[in-house]
Amino acid sequence: MTPHTADLVTSYPDLHRPDGFTQNGLGWVPWLEPLSPAEFEERHWNGLVDRARAQMPYFALLAHEPEILAARTLTDFDIFGNADGGLPLAERELAAATVSRVNGCVFCASVHSRNATRLSGRGDDVQALLDEGVTVRTDARWDALIEAARALTVTPNEFGPAHIARLTELGLTDVEIADAIAGAAFFNWANRLMLSLGEPEVPAPRQRATP
Amino acid sequence: MTIPDVLDRALDISIGDRLDLVRRGRPATRSNVQLSYQSIFEPAFTGALSVPERFAVAVVVVRLHGDTPLTAHYEQQFAEAESRAEIIQTLHDVSDYGRTSGPFGQFREPALAPESTDGPRLEIRSGDRQVLGDELSALLEYAHLLVFRPRESAPAELQKLVDVGWTTGEIVAVAQLVAFLSFQIRVAVGLTVLRSTWKD
Structure with a gap:
């Protein structure tokens, strides 16, 4: 891979790009220069929330605007990691994968389909979502969650009372439905950052550690 | 945090009502969504993009989404930052001729080529460009790309921003702004629809 840098913008003519949606791990390369470790000041470290993320080009690039990065990251952690009641975490990940499938974010879809x-x-159902798209049929509950995430993602918005009614009939509570809304809405944020500031690559095969 | 935040005000949520309780069931999300808003629209470091520029992009982005619960908020905030009627009218005109449906776009990945779709890309008309300037016009064209065809993002699209003088930090800031609004609008729509189904 030979990056070609013209001024601020980098393109990668020889990148090993993914062929389509996959649950396999992907890398991500930035089109703009991430903040280098030498440029990090206190506010940039605070923006990362997790300092180890300075090594990851996506977060080091977003660290150019550290205050919004920190707030974004803490929102992300709560929507997808707060297991204090509400929608099971797997179904929040399903919403994330669905939205990424609709918007066409191959990198985000790989991470969240895997999650x-x-x-x-239910790896087969998740793979069917990636292969067939959001019209896939799995079971009543996942179908309803997938359709709700799709409807909330398209513009003009198609999310309506029928989507809520379908979830309510399946027994979802207010908080669970709000979690589904938050998970789908958040990936309309995350997809647009991942898609607009860089692109996915198939990582070079690594030396496999002996188990 | 007990005071109403931007979403509470936009959705007319009162302390203690059913939707307030739903939002307060996720206190970290509630407070960090508000913090995200503040970090974009009330920035402590104003180096990247002026606040009026931020609200100008926001007005167009919300209007591209049609009638949203947040449109009035961003219109009002922009009007406080920019009083020239000609600018406001031009942003409305751009929003009107920029409105389409999405997401659409060509896939980069070969296996997804059959799913590629086409649609109108925004090109600011020359008269409007004279009113808005090349810098803001480039931001609005980029915002339109992010709203409707994010999968068509490419180095060449970022180069268009660099060519009119935007820096890396400013491009990150506008990407965050449009991406955050894409989130905030959907939370507002989703919660409004949820509330509409309640009988009490």
């Missing part, structure tokens, strides 16, 4: 599989044990 959905790990948390639900």
Whole structure:
């Protein structure tokens, strides 16, 4: 891979790009220069929330605007990591994967389809979502969550009372429905950052550690 | 945090009502969504993008989404930052001729080529460009791309911003702004629809 840099913008003519949606791990390369470690001041470290993220080009690039990065990251952690009641985490990941499928964010879809599989044990259904798209049929509950996330993602918005009614009939509470809304809405944020500031790559095969 | 925040005001949520309780069931999300708003529209470091520029982009982005619960908020905030009627009218005109449906776009990935779709890209008309300037016009064209065809993002699209003078930090700031609004609008729409189904 030979990056070609013209002024501020970098393109990657020889990048090993993914062929389509996948649950396999992908890398991500930035089109703009991430903040280098030498440029980090206190506010930039605070923006990362987790200092180890300085090594990741996506977060080091977003660290140019550290205050919004910190608030974004803490929002992300709560929507997808707060297991204090509400929608099961696997189904929040399903919403994230669905939205990424609709918007066409191959990188985000890889991370969150993998998370959905790990948390639900339903790798075949998740793969069907990636392969067939959001019209896939799985079971009543996942179908309703997938359709709700799709409807909330398209513009003009198609999310309506029928989506809520379908979830309510399946037994979802206010808080669970609000979690589904938040998970889908958040990936309309995350997809647009991942898609607009860089692109995914297939990582070079690594030396496999002996188990 | 007990005071009403931007979403509470936009959705006319009162302390203690059913939707307030739903939002307060996720206190960290509630407070960090508000903090996200403040970090974009009330920045402590104003180096990247002026506040009127931020609200100008926001007005167009919300209007591109149609009638949203947040449109009035951003219109009002922009009007406080920019009093020239000609600018406001031009942003409305751009929003009107920029409105389309999405997401659409060409996929970069070969296996997804059959799913590629096409649609109108925003090109600011020359008269409007004279009113808004090349810098803001470039931001609005980029915002339109992010709203409707984010998968068509490419180095060449960022280069257009660099060519009119925007820096890396400013491009990150505008990407965050449009991406955050894409989130905030959907939370507002989703919660409004949820509330509309309640009988009490």
